[in-house]
Amino acid sequence: MTDWGYKQFCPVAMASEVLGTRWTILVIRELLCGSHHFNDLRRGLPHISPALLSKRLRELEELGVVSRQRDPENGNPFYRLTDAGEELHPVVMAIGCWGQRWLEAQLSMKNLDPSLLMWDMRRNLDPDPLPSRKVTIQILYHDVTPGQAKWWLVIDKAGADGIVDLCRKDPGHDVDLYVASDLRSMTAIWMGLMTVAEAIDSGKLQLTGALQLKASMQSWLGLSTFASEPKQVDT
Amino acid sequence: MTDWGYKQFCPVAMASEVLGTRWTILVIRELLCGSHHFNDLRRGLPHISPALLSKRLRELEELGVVSRQRDPENGNPFYRLTDAGEELHPVVMAIGCWGQRWLEAQLSMKNLDPSLLMWDMRRNLDPDPLPSRKVTIQILYHDVTPGQAKWWLVIDKAGADGIVDLCRKDPGHDVDLYVASDLRSMTAIWMGLMTVAEAIDSGKLQLTGALQLKASMQSWLGLSTFASEPKQVDT
DNA sequence: CAGTATCCGATGCGATACTG
């Protein structure tokens, strides 16, 4: 092809030139999910190099998909999707739904990653079913290297900015609910491949603590956006 | 990243690993549009190398998106989308619609290509408004290198297999309609950026021949699938 | 926290030629 590009006037080709480069779609997914700061994005894209993330953001900005602004408070930069960027939502959803329906679950289960899972859980956790007081939940993955095994979610509806906090170190509060599982099972629950009840019944998931929290876990634990998509392949 | 892959269990990431490789989406677009044979695909993807096309087809086959079969008649191989492949239709449409809405028209107009345009026109031409007898239409691009300037569309509703034939050499029949234009204008019409009437009024398009064919051109000339998508950027 | 700078390696991919 000599120069870059498909050399086609077809809109699919034009758009693919832009969206088809490595990491681009995932950067947009992160922005759609509400990450705004450089290091938030990095958290959602653990294996991207900062140089490449920076490059992608600049490309998307030049394209008019992303707008870089500064927080008037502290002068920190942050990224927002423009209207053109927001309208990529159907694209990302279509890709994700197709992936959930047709890509083998096993494949997904090879890419387990506790910090990514926790970061997603923090994002989608639904505080509504939880009591109004501050709630602390400890998650323990007993099959994960010590440094990544223990996590705390602190939900405080009266909290300052974000309602849900994710900690890797003991925040010090009394723990209301202890969750213990293996990483694989927890990810399967997150992806809608298994319910909380099934996991408990089969001994894959142990809950200790406040009864109300145990009973309502399936509802406060927000699932992956694509969890409801019916799968077509099983292995 | 060392190994290939995003190492994320998110379905968007899983699917992007597959769909994000160069040319893949366009191969699928071609299959969705009804190309089935290797050289048909090459026609719709003029700048892909045969080696890469072959590779992509094998990858997609292994993925279960494409199925390779043989024509029982002549033993010729052909490619079909599986159910999983057909379900990529929403993905391709979402990408194309976004491209049409948000990517600058000018950008598209830099990738003019007469044979690609004619190939698309042949595919989307709507024989319904045309008379039942055999109709021959000659298209002349007066700003294009001689070898690519003259084309014939032969529409025969009683025709053998395909109804619409595209020829690069004079098929010999009497011509019912002569169409003359520049490549840029014709492409703009095809993409829905201009109507036939506007092009005639501004002198960009000349029609000579059967009145009925002239009057109905906007309807028998099928437009790009994305032509109806409202554009948001103008330049 | 929000990036840059630099280096370098793998490999994806394009070009061309050739075959059953």
Place this chain on the structure above:
DNA sequence: CAGTATCGCATCGGATACTG
């Protein structure tokens, strides 16, 4: 018609370290 074979290069992007 339907691909395979081979070659070689550009470049994409990964790793790491460093800065304002």
